[in-house]
Amino acid sequence: xxxxxxxVWDYLSAYIDGDVDPDLRAQIDRHLETCEICSAVxxxxxxxxVLIADERVFELPAGFSKRLHERIDAMIDADSAxx
Amino acid sequence: MxxxxxxxFEAECIRRILAGEKQLFHELIRPCERSIFFLLLxxxxxxxxxxxxxxxxxxxxxxxxxxxxxxxQFRTWVLSIARNEGLGRLRKLRTLREDSLEADTDEVTGDxxxxxxxxxxxxxxxxxxxxELAALLREAIQKLPAIYRNVIMLRDIExxxxxxxxxxLGITEGSVKVRLHRARAMLQKELAPKxxxxxxxxxxxxxxxxx
Ligand SMILES: [Zn+2]
Numbered sequence: 001x002x003x004x005x006x007x008v009w010d011y012l013s014a015y016i017d018g019d020v021d022p023d024l025r026a027q028i029d030r031h032l033e034t035c036e037i038c039s040a041v042x043x044x045x046x047x048x049x050v051l052i053a054d055e056r057v058f059e060l061p062a063g064f065s066k067r068l069h070e071r072i073d074a075m076i077d078a079d080s081a082x083x
Numbered sequence: 084m085x086x087x088x089x090x091x092f093e094a095e096c097i098r099r100i101l102a103g104e105k106q107l108f109h110e111l112i113r114p115c116e117r118s119i120f121f122l123l124l125x126x127x128x129x130x131x132x133x134x135x136x137x138x139x140x141x142x143x144x145x146x147x148x149x150x151x152x153x154x155x156q157f158r159t160w161v162l163s164i165a166r167n168e169g170l171g172r173l174r175k176l177r178t179l180r181e182d183s184l185e186a187d188t189d190e191v192t193g194d195x196x197x198x199x200x201x202x203x204x205x206x207x208x209x210x211x212x213x214x215e216l217a218a219l220l221r222e223a224i225q226k227l228p229a230i231y232r233n234v235i236m237l238r239d240i241e242x243x244x245x246x247x248x249x250x251x252l253g254i255t256e257g258s259v260k261v262r263l264h265r266a267r268a269m270l271q272k273e274l275a276p277k278x279x280x281x282x283x284x285x286x287x288x289x290x291x292x293x294x
Contacts, residue, residue, distance in 0.1 A: 013264035
């Protein structure tokens with residue numbers, strides 16, 4: 001069976017996560033060998049996934065951790081004082 | 084005591100905290116801080132509220148530590164507390180609109196078309212040093228409907244597995260997969276044309292992809 005581009009797009013996310021069964025994976029792989037459009041869509045989707053996972057994209061606000069642990073210290077002190 | 088954030092480390096840490104070594108709570112919560120903040124940022128939409136809610140979450144975790152039964156990962160349990168804290172605040176603010184966070188309807192719309200482009204195979208990780216690229220990515224994620232944003236925050240940004248994401252958000256694993264697929268597709272469509280300009284000039288394959 002030959003699958004079309006639309007079908008490949010429906011499974012892109014699962015394909016990237018290795019979450020498609022071997023038969024479907026083989027069909028998608030065969031399609032990708034000859035379809036430049038789907039190859040480019042797959043590559044760009046993967047690239048987006050890699051980029052957003054980079055720690056430089058989402059950084060904690062400056063001082064976040066310090067303020068959080070000061071709050072924890074205050075809480076532990078209060079907890080200890082009350083027994 | 085094991086040093087990583089393994090289940091053994093967590094269990095041992097919790098036992099000792101409950102036995103009185105309260106300072107160990109700092110070490111227990113440290114590996115979860117980032118995820119707590121970014122889940123709350125995703126829910127609440129601004130850093131000030133997210134930080135305030137993150138502090139409240141951590142206090143609730145401490146106060147309820149006895150209730151953790153080890154049926155899920157510790158971080159997953161912590162994130163479900165964070166989620167409740169975030170949702171409680173949203174309800175108070177009455178900003179829960181029709182893209183309701185509780186709704187679990189994932190009907191297939193089926194007419195998604197990706198951005199078509201000929202080749203963009205290298206990941207421009209170098210370009211992240213330029214703040215504008217990072218800002219572009221953050222902006223695209225902020226623009227996603229909340230139910231998709233939450234899933235992508237936990238799965239792709241905090242790199243949690245499908246099961247833990249489902250548990251933390253109180254949705255099914257099937258919903259996590261459907262929402263993740265939509266979120267990635269929307270980001271591809273929005274970002275691929277813009278990011279192409281950031282691709283490195285020298286051809287190199289990244290992790291052997293697409294070469
Ligand atoms: Zn195709």
